[in-house]
Amino acid sequence: MRWRRAAVPAMLLLALLAGGHFLLWRWAEAQLQQGLAQQIGIWQARGWRVTHGTPERGGWPLHARLTVPTVALAGAVGPPGGVAWSAPLVVLDVALRHPHRLVVEIEGRQLLRIGPGPAIPVQAEQARAVIPLEPGVPPDRLDLALTGLRAGPPGRQVQAAQATLSLVEQSSPSVALTAEALTLPPAPGGAAWALGEHIASLALAADVIGPLSAAPDPQARAEAWRDGGGKLVLRRLALRWGPLDLAGSATLTLDGALQPIGTAQLRLIGQAQTLDALAAGHVVTSQAARAAKAVLALMAQAPKAGGPPEVDVPLVLRDRVLTMGRIPLLRLPQLLWPDLVWSTAP
DSSP states (O other), rough: OOHHHHHHHHHHHHHHHHHHHHHHHHHHHHHHHHHHHHHHHHHHTTTTEEEOOEEEOOOTTTTEEEEEEEEEEEEEOOSOOOOEEEEEEEEEEETTOOOTEEEEEEEEEEEEEETSSSOOEEEEEEEEEEEBBBBOOOOEEEEEEEEEEEEESSTEEEEEEEEEEEEOOSSOOOEEEEEEEEEOOOGGGGOOOOOSSSEEEEEEEEESOOOOOOOHHHHHHHHHHHHTTTEEEEEEEEEETTTTEEEEEEEEEEEESSSSEEEEEEESEEEEEHHHHHHHHHHHOHHHHHHHHHHHHHHHHHOOOOOSSSEEEEEEEETTEEEEEEEEEEEOOOOOOOOOOOOOOO
């Protein structure tokens, strides 16, 4: 009989703990749904259109989870022509033992439209974002990891074994991107890429400085950004592509004709082989390649620790011409702002 008397309080305690845990789970579910609604309101106030299906709760007993179908975002913000994105299913998950971290799983075939171009189908073996949560403060950071990325229509896909994207929204929004084992589709016109179709690695970190207008006219938005001191600061740029090993930084803005201008400081390895490949692929003229090789050969230095020669290269982009010192390397096509218009419908 004594064990029965002892069992009753233990059972009551277990019942109280189970009930308390259930109430905690229900509270976390409600907080997650409320946070989603608040974040959507913030996006809408900034000019985004957000649509989604009816969220479904789940995750008991260790997670608070919302499964949200048919999610779509679109807005005339960001790059000229705006951005639109959609996915068939997005899962928001907060582990009760890690309440300050929101994990977002994106499932199915996504569609991404940047600027005036067509929608790009995007698929990944795994697409997971982590967003830090702080009570009473809207999230301002997103870290996205992609495995087995495929972007583009069949036959024109860009592929990456691994890719990460970090977005931080502060006074000056910043973005960081890394990708490994990139495979490029055929170059425009079906030609081969001068440096090959495989990029070993790509990394960049950039800050967008200046006002980002939500005006529907891309030319008016570009003018407002330029007149407000807008510039794109590439704090880090690293690329290993074929014979080229590049690292450096750059600053870009828009001139009076709304054409990109700027400067860059790069450190190159494999510059002679790269220029030969670019000349063979008719990206630069043979004359420009020979002149650049001669100058770079004089500037190259062997690292103290050994290895291939390195060279620091200043570049200038002005009047759509990219130059190295006084040597013009290539001329960019004119950016026609009135053509950068498309519907923001996803």
